[in-house]
Amino acid sequence: MNPTRLRQRAAITAALRRWFEANGYAEVHTPALVTSPALEEHLEPVEVGDLFLHTSPEFAMKRVLAAGLCRIYQIAPCFREEEIGVHHQREFTMVEWYRANAGTAELMDDVQQLIGAAAEAVGVASPVLKRRSVASLWAELHLDEPEDEVSWFQLWVDRVEPALVEPTIIHGYPAWQAALAKECRGRADRFEVYLSGIEIGNCFAEEGDAGVLKTRFETSATKRSEMGRSPHPEDASLLESTPRMPRTAGMAVGLDRLVMALTGALDIQEVQVR
Amino acid sequence: MGRSYQTSDFRNGLKVEIDGNPYVMVYFQFVKPGKGTAFTRTKLKHMVSGNVLERTYRTGETLQAADVEEESMQYLYNDGEFYHFMNEETYEQVAIPAKGIEDQADFLVENDVVDVLYYKGSPLNITLPNFIESEVTYCEPGVRGNTAQGATKPATLACGATINVPLFVDQGEVLKIDTRTREYVSRVQK
Numbered sequence: 001m002n003p004t005r006l007r008q009r010a011a012i013t014a015a016l017r018r019w020f021e022a023n024g025y026a027e028v029h030t031p032a033l034v035t036s037p038a039l040e041e042h043l044e045p046v047e048v049g050d051l052f053l054h055t056s057p058e059f060a061m062k063r064v065l066a067a068g069l070c071r072i073y074q075i076a077p078c079f080r081e082e083e084i085g086v087h088h089q090r091e092f093t094m095v096e097w098y099r100a101n102a103g104t105a106e107l108m109d110d111v112q113q114l115i116g117a118a119a120e121a122v123g124v125a126s127p128v129l130k131r132r133s134v135a136s137l138w139a140e141l142h143l144d145e146p147e148d149e150v151s152w153f154q155l156w157v158d159r160v161e162p163a164l165v166e167p168t169i170i171h172g173y174p175a176w177q178a179a180l181a182k183e184c185r186g187r188a189d190r191f192e193v194y195l196s197g198i199e200i201g202n203c204f205a206e207e208g209d210a211g212v213l214k215t216r217f218e219t220s221a222t223k224r225s226e227m228g229r230s231p232h233p234e235d236a237s238l239l240e241s242t243p244r245m246p247r248t249a250g251m252a253v254g255l256d257r258l259v260m261a262l263t264g265a266l267d268i269q270e271v272q273v274r
Numbered sequence: 275m276g277r278s279y280q281t282s283d284f285r286n287g288l289k290v291e292i293d294g295n296p297y298v299m300v301y302f303q304f305v306k307p308g309k310g311t312a313f314t315r316t317k318l319k320h321m322v323s324g325n326v327l328e329r330t331y332r333t334g335e336t337l338q339a340a341d342v343e344e345e346s347m348q349y350l351y352n353d354g355e356f357y358h359f360m361n362e363e364t365y366e367q368v369a370i371p372a373k374g375i376e377d378q379a380d381f382l383v384e385n386d387v388v389d390v391l392y393y394k395g396s397p398l399n400i401t402l403p404n405f406i407e408s409e410v411t412y413c414e415p416g417v418r419g420n421t422a423q424g425a426t427k428p429a430t431l432a433c434g435a436t437i438n439v440p441l442f443v444d445q446g447e448v449l450k451i452d453t454r455t456r457e458y459v460s461r462v463q464k
Contacts, residue, residue, distance in 0.1 A: 085304025
């Protein structure tokens with residue numbers, strides 16, 4: 001832990017809260033102990049007895065949207081097992097927000113403004129996010145987009161990420177990486193934000209069809225069984241409330257990584273109390 | 275077959291074999307694309323040529339441990355082409371090609387004991403002690419009371435190395451050096 005970084009983190013957190021407040025977002029608190037930790041097959045939850053610590057507050061926040069709140073946010077500790085490195089810790093802080101009657105275009109504006117507010121809080125110039133499609137990134141490197149998952153990510157990590165030096169919003173991911181996002185013309189309606197070559201956030205235009213979500217839980221469960229992992233239990237209350245959820249887009253930003261990117265910290269432990 | 279290392283075992287200094295060649299890991303970083311599986315990016319330095327490979331390993335992939343052994347030996351001398359070391363108990367001597375040593379040679383002092391690395395039975399390389407002590411043979415005069423953080427000047431040491439030291443260091447003082455980072459650690463009371 002680095003005291004200077006902790007002061008900068010506090011300034012950024014306060015600026016984020018002010019931005020949410022000014023833009024009509026209500027702060028919510030959802031349970032960290034949950035029955036269903038995630039949908040995605042590559043997320044490993046921390047188990048606590050017969051429950052899990054949430055890997056993100058996503059499922060519970062969607063139930064809040066179904067209950068009628070239209071703009072909500074949360075700054076919450078989240079937990080992911082088996083992730084340790086200079087940009088990963090098992091426990092980290094997520095800034096997550098949802099906006100009803102909006103799509104990825106509105107959330108691109110939100111995240112640009114939010115990063116600007118955070119940058120101002122620590123006296124650095126606001127990164128201006130370029131908007132790029134996944135297809136244009138492959139094309140720029142003269143690479144064909146691999147069809148199978150392992151090759152796709154191997155090439156992404158080896159070639160695409162190291163070339164992503166500018167602040168960038170990346171959209172148009174393959175449909176098989178949709179997770180909880182809608183599909184649109186064979187691609188997932190979602191985007192990620194990269195600062196200094198590091199992914200700091202992810203946005204979905206949320207899939208609103210409970211039947212589609214149920215199928216995705218089943219696909220994930222099958223893949224996890226094949227990987228020799230225990231399948232993530234379906235979130236019954238999420239599926240039950242999904243039909244009442246309005247058209248929504250939601251975004252999650254890793255607070256620790258945002259602070260790192262804006263302050264130049266090289267190890268996540270500098271910006272966390274450890 | 276020797277042992278193999280999982281990505282979770284990766285650390286700097288790990289000695290591994292790739293395509294029949296010995297490498298030492300000099301960098302590793304855990305990465306995980308948003309919706310994908312985890313990888314570890316690495317940089318691996320060839321133990322003889324010093325060439326650096328950049329490789330990315332998926333979690334679940336393994337690296338073979340290099341067939342290496344280390345033996346504590348005393349440094350005797352170098353003849354330009356080879357560095358000569360001796361086992362202090364058996365008096366057996368070995369010669370290591372200079373190119374295996376060159377980036378560490380300026381911290382080698384005759385009669386110092388180092389670990390000699392054998393790969394498949396042949397001496398290849400050495401590991402210096404983490405810390406050595408050496409006298410400053412030349413530097414600009416010390417500036418009393420100057421403890422300004424970060425301000426340094428070059429100093430030449432008896433062992434042959436030139437490193438950056440704080441401004442207050444004087445010629446003739448003995449310094450403790452971290453050989454892994456080539457950084458000044460402290461002054462040593464004589």
